[in-house]
Amino acid sequence: MDCLMSRIVTVAAAQLGPIQRAEGRESVVARMIRLLERAQQRGAQVVVFPELALTTFFPRWYCENRDEADGWFETSLPSPATQPLFDAIKRYGLMVYLGYAELAWEPDEQGVVRKRRFNTSVVIAPNGEIVFKYRKVHLPGQAEFAPYRKVQHLEKRYFEVGNLGFPVVRTPVAPGLEVNMGMLICNDRRWPEAWRVLGLQQVELVMVGYNTPSLNHENQGFEAHHLRVQNSQLSVQAGCYQNATFGVSVAKAGKEDGHELFGHSIIVNPQGEVIALAASWDDELVVADCNLAMCDLGRNTLFNFAKHRRPEAYSRIVEQTGSVAPAQWKPSF
């Protein structure tokens, strides 16, 4: 490695242990502040928290009237409860990815201002400003109570599909060091389309928060439980490799309201290697130096998109939503 070419950003995955339904934001924010303090001690410049980091993973709970769930949402950021988090971000001089449930009064596609709910993440700058916002596009689960499930997964009930695309923003994190940052949330990480849209904007650091149950309650017969973590890592590793980017994928871990979330937060380099792993089921910080110069190999050779991509062959990706049956062959004799 040529030191003159190095562009090192020090990244922390700030995994959270379980947040029980009864635990208040003040308690959670205090836990997050301890992780920020530790991040500063470890020399981190960028800290990534999980999806919906301020509350329990409430989409497992069914509310017939959606408004009853409003207590799990943020109507402003910072709020009185989250102001201490913003104060700590300033105190420690960190750039922070924060996932939360967002309640906004906004015009919808028809121009009517109404109450809207999104599964959202923001990047918060060391000065407390919001650098940019992302709203989750790939919402898993159901919109209605599913009697066949032992545990509900109601993201399609509580959230609208994100309407901000997949933005990438070039963000200064230190004098002379700017990072092309992108965000995904949880299930988005399994969708190569999402990674590619970020890659097409020269992303260098993809930040992902997640809450993923250790058991798939959709299981219809063939999924080995131990593959749940493996396939999460597989998706992040492939996304990083195929887009020549670093990735940091951060869990809520452990038994939350009686239901296990699988943890295993990772930091991944542009060759798809896991360079840091959180192996506890609790609040835990893992840190890695990410040399952004490593993004150059992929994007100048194998994944030089301008040279090698063939969009004319990809039209089904945007022209179809679901799959279609293929042509059928019959032997002529």
Add this chain to the structure above:
Amino acid sequence: MDCLMSRIVTVAAAQLGPIQRAEGRESVVARMIRLLERAQQRGAQVVVFPELALTTFFPRWYCENRDEADGWFETSLPSPATQPLFDAIKRYGLMVYLGYAELAWEPDEQGVVRKRRFNTSVVIAPNGEIVFKYRKVHLPGQAEFAPYRKVQHLEKRYFEVGNLGFPVVRTPVAPGLEVNMGMLICNDRRWPEAWRVLGLQQVELVMVGYNTPSLNHENQGFEAHHLRVQNSQLSVQAGCYQNATFGVSVAKAGKEDGHELFGHSIIVNPQGEVIALAASWDDELVVADCNLAMCDLGRNTLFNFAKHRRPEAYSRIVEQTGSVAPAQWKPSF
């Protein structure tokens, strides 16, 4: 597993050891026939050979005049040299993926009939008919001699970009057993767009042949050699998992004309697991029973495309070829 729901197709990866430049098609075809015989003994119904299976990987050799390379191309299939392969396919009753260099006199985009060259694969039915054809879309390497490379990789010189899209064809392989088959060639396997276009046509078995050097002669400083195999597998495993399909990825392996190809052919299930691996550097057959019912879990739940994909957020994938610089953020104070 519910036996009543099983739809098992027995698939063989027929890896080839090196084919030296001096080795004639007759010798190669004889080696391939021995693998077909072994496939029949092992109960295989579908056999997958590598990319450019009939010759050495000739794009490492520079010909100033492209016509001098014509001896490496097939002008008809079968030909006198490949007829014994077709005879063996009939004799053993197999469905076979064959990669080869195709020379065709065909109209180009301007309607002018001229000599055209493609990196091609076909599926050959047990009755000897060609079921369908694919021409490689993602051609790596250069069109001109690259003086900085110790070994050339001239696919962009010898081949035109494939013009048949990524077809999937529902193909009978036994009474009551039809398989949605798709094909990729070598470098295509690293491109999630290619996998997704197959997935959007309900592919159940993706067949890939490859010739991949153990050393990256584009290496500009950061690629560990041992990652070459790992990242090939990563791409196939992610492609299978994210499209709920089986995959069979088959190498030419060993030292060919002095240059090592990395082997490690695999069969992968829809959960991204490697269920068979060729670990020699020679002609080798590995076989796996692929229960197509395993494709259902992914496509009915997490990767139910109709429910979860959001094409309106993917437009960059077809509207851009290369990447574009992101927006820049500056703090307001």
